[in-house]
Amino acid sequence: MQTLYSMQRSGNSYKVRLALAQLGVQYRLVEVDILKGESHTPEFLTKNPNGQVPLLEVAPGRHIAESNAILWYVAGGTPLAPDDRIDRAEALQWMFFEQHSLEPNLGAAYFWLVLVKGGRDLQRHAFEDWMEEGYRSLRVMENHLKHNDFFAAGRYTIADIALYAYTHLAHHSDYDLGTFPAIRKWLDRVAEQPGHIAMDWQPSALEAAQ
Numbered sequence: 200m201q202t203l204y205s206m207q208r209s210g211n212s213y214k215v216r217l218a219l220a221q222l223g224v225q226y227r228l229v230e231v232d233i234l235k236g237e238s239h240t241p242e243f244l245t246k247n248p249n250g251q252v253p254l255l256e257v258a259p260g261r262h263i264a265e266s267n268a269i270l271w272y273v274a275g276g277t278p279l280a281p282d283d284r285i286d287r288a289e290a291l292q293w294m295f296f297e298q299h300s301l302e303p304n305l306g307a308a309y310f311w312l313v314l315v316k317g318g319r320d321l322q323r324h325a326f327e328d329w330m331e332e333g334y335r336s337l338r339v340m341e342n343h344l345k346h347n348d349f350f351a352a353g354r355y356t357i358a359d360i361a362l363y364a365y366t367h368l369a370h371h372s373d374y375d376l377g378t379f380p381a382i383r384k385w386l387d388r389v390a391e392q393p394g395h396i397a398m399d400w401q402p403s404a405l406e407a408a409q
């Protein structure tokens with residue numbers, strides 16, 4: 200059985216838990232508290248030298264890092280991962296956009312404003328940039344969603360899962376989605392997909408390992 204190293208309140212980890220749940224894949228879950236430095240222990244660094252979650256052990260001693268790479272691994276061969284050449288490139292386009300434009304702003308704001316005590320004061324200098332660039336990314340998504348129900352391949356795919364993780368948390372870190380009606384409708388569409396789970400969902404106690 201695959202082992203997922205994850206932090207419950209990490210949006211990047213949630214992407215993987217969401218895909219695994221929707222695909223009905225059983226896995227062992229190991230909670231890693233990054234705020235306590237648990238992703239930088241010598242043992243963890245042998246698994247992921249970059250010291251981050253999520254991390255998936257796919258075979259004994261073989262680990263895949265980077266949430267979006269893990270999504271391609273777990274969803275490979277299923278309708279969630281487009282196979283057609285153009286559809287696949289479209290999905291990749293949006294997943295790179297997620298990592299370069301959305302996550303560094305909405306993800307950073309969520310981490311420092313929600314997860315780190317006193318983070319707002321510590322990161323006051325960065326906050327304005329996160330807001331400006333975060334809103335710019337949301338406008339790009341809004342414009343796409345005015346004419347499309349999903350991001351790639353004309354259907355729900357791992358590109359939607361990648362973009363959903365931090366967008367659905369935006370309101371917790373001061374972003375106002377009031378002027379983004381197409382994004383709000385898309386968030387509802389994603390939440391209505393079969394097998395959808397919320398971020399606080401955990402696999403059953405029997406499968407989870409602490």
Ligand SMILES: N[C@@H](CCC(=O)N[C@@H](CS)C(=O)NCC(=O)O)C(=O)O
Nearest residue numbers: 209211233250251252253265266267
């Ligand atoms: N690009 C990576 C980012 C992963 C990431 O930032 N993980 C955070 C939790 S959301 C982490 O483990 N931070 C600990 C650290 O960087 O020391 C991905 O998409 O998986």
